[in-house]
Every structure is written in structure tokens, then in C-alpha cells.
Amino acid sequence: MRILVTNDDGILSTGITTLARRLSSLGQVTVVAPDRERSAVGHALTLHSPLRADEIRPGFIAVDGTPTDCVHLGIHGLLDTRPDLVVSGINKGGNLGDDITYSGTVSAALEATLMGVPAFAVSLVGESFREEDFAGAADFAARLAAVVAKNKFPPDTFFNVNVPAGVQRGVRMTKQGKRIYEDIVTEKKDPRGRKYYWIGGGELGFHDTEGTDFHAVHAGYISITPLHLDLTNYRSFQTLSGWGLENIQTEKFEEGTE
Ligand code: MN
Numbered sequence: 001m002r003i004l005v006t007n008d009d010g011i012l013s014t015g016i017t018t019l020a021r022r023l024s025s026l027g028q029v030t031v032v033a034p035d036r037e038r039s040a041v042g043h044a045l046t047l048h049s050p051l052r053a054d055e056i057r058p059g060f061i062a063v064d065g066t067p068t069d070c071v072h073l074g075i076h077g078l079l080d081t082r083p084d085l086v087v088s089g090i091n092k093g094g095n096l097g098d099d100i101t102y103s104g105t106v107s108a109a110l111e112a113t114l115m116g117v118p119a120f121a122v123s124l125v126g127e128s129f130r131e132e133d134f135a136g137a138a139d140f141a142a143r144l145a146a147v148v149a150k151n152k153f154p155p156d157t158f159f160n161v162n163v164p165a166g167v168q169r170g171v172r173m174t175k176q177g178k179r180i181y182e183d184i185v186t187e188k189k190d191p192r193g194r195k196y197y198w199i200g201g202g203e204l205g206f207h208d209t210e211g212t213d214f215h216a217v218h219a220g221y222i223s224i225t226p227l228h229l230d231l232t233n234y235r236s237f238q239t240l241s242g243w244g245l246e247n248i249q250t251e252k253f254e255e256g257t258e
Contacts, residue, residue, distance in 0.1 A: 001027030004074045004083035008067045008104025010037045014134050015090035022138035032074035035062035043068050043107035067108035075115050086112035089122035090137045092129050094162050096213045097177035113158045125217050126165025137163040156229040162217050169220040177212030180205035
């Protein structure tokens with residue numbers, strides 16, 4: 001099995017080195033990852049500047065781009081053959097609920113799925129991040145990779161995996177939970193008296209709903225959320241049909257068309 005490993009914490013992070021080492025027991029691992037931390041860049045793709053790739057040590061290629069760039073280059077240029085699996089992580093910090101839309105870690109797995117390569121993202125949830133916690137998460141990732149290799153994902157599907165630090169109680173399949181976003185912008189003044197803003201920083205709340213990723217992780221379970229690429233809200237069609245959206249006219253519509 002050929003495995004492409006990436007992340008958004010950068011190629012020197014403990015999470016990615018621990019993951020790559022553990023996955024190498026399953027096959028040939030190549031790391032293609034950002035040369036520095038690129039957390040919360042989401043699914044950004046670099047289109048207007050060149051990208052450089054440096055093999056900083058055998059099997060470890062640092063790219064001066066985003067996690068999505070790394071997967072894109074890995075699959076379409078840097079690896080001799082197409083990988084059988086892409087694993088993104090181990091992220092230092094959880095990727096739960098709505099937060100995944102910002103996540104570079106999750107977006108890297110999403111990119112692989114777009115390219116037709118099976119993928120999952122792994123994040124470590126906790127307050128302190130000890131080496132043994134990364135090792136535990138890497139071990140679970142390797143066991144999951146073996147299961148993924150034996151099966152076939154439903155179309156356009158990948159996993160978002162969150163591992164609570166410490167001792168876990170088991171594994172739960174979950175749905176994406178909901179964050180409570182409030183008071184997340186701090187306004188301050190710089191030494192020259194000019195205002196600046198800082199996004200995030202504090203602890204954010206979440207809806208502790210049964211069956212969600214948040215609920216599972218906070219109860220001490222490893223959470224596996226199957227995600228897919230189709231963002232269509234199928235349940236909304238019925239409500240929105242009353243809005244008359246398809247009857248909105250513009251001046252440009254051709255005469256006689258509806
Ligand atoms: Mn990160």
C-alpha cells in the first residue's frame with residue numbers, strides 16, 4: 001500500500017512524524033506537507049504563485065503551500081505512482097462540528113476524495129499534547145487505515161476522525177455537531193494607538209447532542225464522522241419551494257422564457 005501523509009501543522013510537527021512512522025508498518029509512506037503551520041486555511045489552493053517542493057529528508061517533502069496544494073501536488077506530480085490512501089494529521093487540536101469548514105487537516109482529506117483517492121483526517125483533542133497521545137492516535141489511524149484498505153468507501157465519502165487524548169472508552173460513528181460561536185473577536189489597540197482585532201482564542205461552547213462528534217469525544221470515545229462532498233441541503237427543498245425562487249425575473253431573461 002502506498003500512503004500519502006499530509007497535515008496543516010507543518011512537516012516538522014510531532015503529529016505528522018508520529019503518524020508517518022506508525023503508518024510505515026502498513027506500506028510505503030511519503031509525507032508531502034506544508035513547510036510551516038497552515039492551520040485554518042481551509043480548502044485553499046494556490047493558483048497565483050509558484051510552489052516549491054523540497055525533500056528535506058528521505059520520504060519527507062516540504063511544500064511552501066497549503067495542505068490542499070500538498071495533496072494536489074502529491075497525487076499529480078511528486079509521487080511516482082498514485083497513492084492508495086491519503087491520511088491527514090495528526091492535527092494538534094480537535095476538528096469537530098462546524099469547525100471543519102476552516103480546517104486545513106480535513107480539507108486535505110477532502111481534496112484527496114475529490115481526486116478519487118480514499119482518505120481520512122485524524123485530530124487529537126485535548127488540553128495537553130503528550131507524545132504518547134500522538135502515538136496512541138497514530139496507532140488507531142494505522143488500524144483504521146487497514147480497515148479502509150479492505151473496504152470501499154461509498155462515493156465521495158471520507159472520514160473525519162477525532163481522538164481524545166488519554167485513555168479512550170471505545171469508538172463511535174458520529175454525525176457532525178454544532179458549535180456555539182460567540183464573543184470570538186477581541187478588539188485591542190497596538191502600541192501606536194491603532195485598533196487591531198484578534199479572532200478566537202477563548203474556549204467555545206458546543207451543543208452536547210447525543211450522536212455527535214462533540215458528544216462522543218467529550219465522553220471519551222474516538223469519533224469517526226463520515227463526510228461527503230455534496231453540501232446540498234436536501235431537506236431544505238420543501239421549505240424553500242414556497243419562496244418562488246424560480247420565478248425571480250431579471251431584465252436579461254430572454255423574451256418568452258420562464
Ligand atoms: Mn492544525
